Amino acid sequence: MTQPMRQAPGLPTKPTGWPVGSYETYENAQRAVDYLSDNHFHVEKLTIVGVDLMQVERVLGRLTWGKVLGGGLVSGAWFGLFVGLIISIFVTGSDFWVPIVFCVVAGMVFGLISAAIPYAATRGQRDFASTMQLVAGRYDVLCDPGSAEQARDMLAKLAI
Template sequence: MGRPTVTMASYPDYPSAQRAVDFLADNRFPVEHTAIIGTNLTLVETVLGRMTTVKAALAGAATGAWFGLFIGLLFGIFATANWFAVIIVALLIGAVWGAVFGAIAHAMTGGQRDFSSTSSLRAGQYAVTVDTDFADQARQLLTRMNWQAAPTAH
């Protein structure tokens, strides 16, 4: 199990929590005794667009081309003939097979997932925690950080 920790502060976004830890690091605090913990997690799936068999084939072709390029470079090292031709042929074969497999994989879903998306986790807030043994030192520094960031009254 981990070491006992104390929550020093909570922030509404990750950059704010990161700034606090960066301030500690700038002031020679042993930041290996800190953690940024996201709580109230939410899964966000951002829909990028409609996925068609053609788009799936194009995405597969791109992936296959990269794989073909890699294989072509490996074979090209040992080629006694034109190594450039070996790389191009491997790239083209990879792209064709990638397109075929991309189209087949999309067709096999039977229309159950006709969109592409990306997923990410987002936290509702971010807590900066510090090992208990270092809590007083961190509290003093973070108080100084908040004091420096406070607007001055005229």
């Protein structure tokens, strides 16, 4: 007797089900699923699927040496303050401030170096800051075939 093949946990699997709604934004697809949940539909039978995926890079602004070094100083100072506060918990007496000041200064130096080296390595090829997003052209709500008709009827009452 052969054992059925099992899917390893965490591996991507293709979504299954029948489409019960298609939406231009993820927010609208989420609203549709929330509507079904509010109306006591078994939402564990639903899947939101992004179709026509795009990677979108939004440019935030120009990078300069001043911005890069300033950001390195600030992030290093915050990290140094955090480490210094933790270390100062274990220091007794009037030397409470010594580890804090030392760690803030060390953090600033480390922050400067860790910001300057990667920026210098780009040699001016990427003088801008940006964020990346994965977005879809549309979002389909799929449902288990046994409940798809009920979900479709319920969503017909929702005006999105």
